[in-house]
Amino acid sequence: MAFIQRLVIHFRELQKNPPPLCYAEPENPSKSMIHWVGWIQGPEDTPYAGGKFRLTIDFPADFPYRAPEVRFVTPVYHPNISVTGEICLDILHSQWSPALTIR
Incomplete structure (x- = not known):
């Protein structure tokens, strides 16, 4: 349950x-x-401007040694986001480190 305490710390920092x-x-x-929701506001001067994109963030029991699973719920057309909403970035897969924070 130490990972729960770490999640509380991350939440307070956010x-x-x-x-x-x-x-x-x-x-x-x-x-x-262990189940979070998030939102990303589309930056100005981009095709995403004015959009609000919902995410789910699920933390595994071995967090922080394994990355959270982050998915877009709102459909997003982007080369690093699959049709199922999975974010395809190395930092959430092979480049994950326990030293990283949720921020």
């Missing part, structure tokens, strides 16, 4: 210092800290 144009939080923190 609340104090949220990244621009996005937000993430546990979907139901009183019930479970």
Whole structure:
């Protein structure tokens, strides 16, 4: 359950210092800290401007040694996002490190 404590720490850090144009939080923190929802606001001057894109973030029991599974719920047309919403970035797969944070 140490990973739950780490998720709580990550969540508090996100609340104090949220990244621009996005937000993430546990979907139901009183019930479970391992399933989060997030949103990314489409940046200005891009094809995504004005869009709000919903994500799900699921943390494995061996987090932080294994990356969370992050998927777009809102359909997004992007070369690094599969038709099922999976984000195809090395940092979420082969380049993941326990030293990384959710931010």
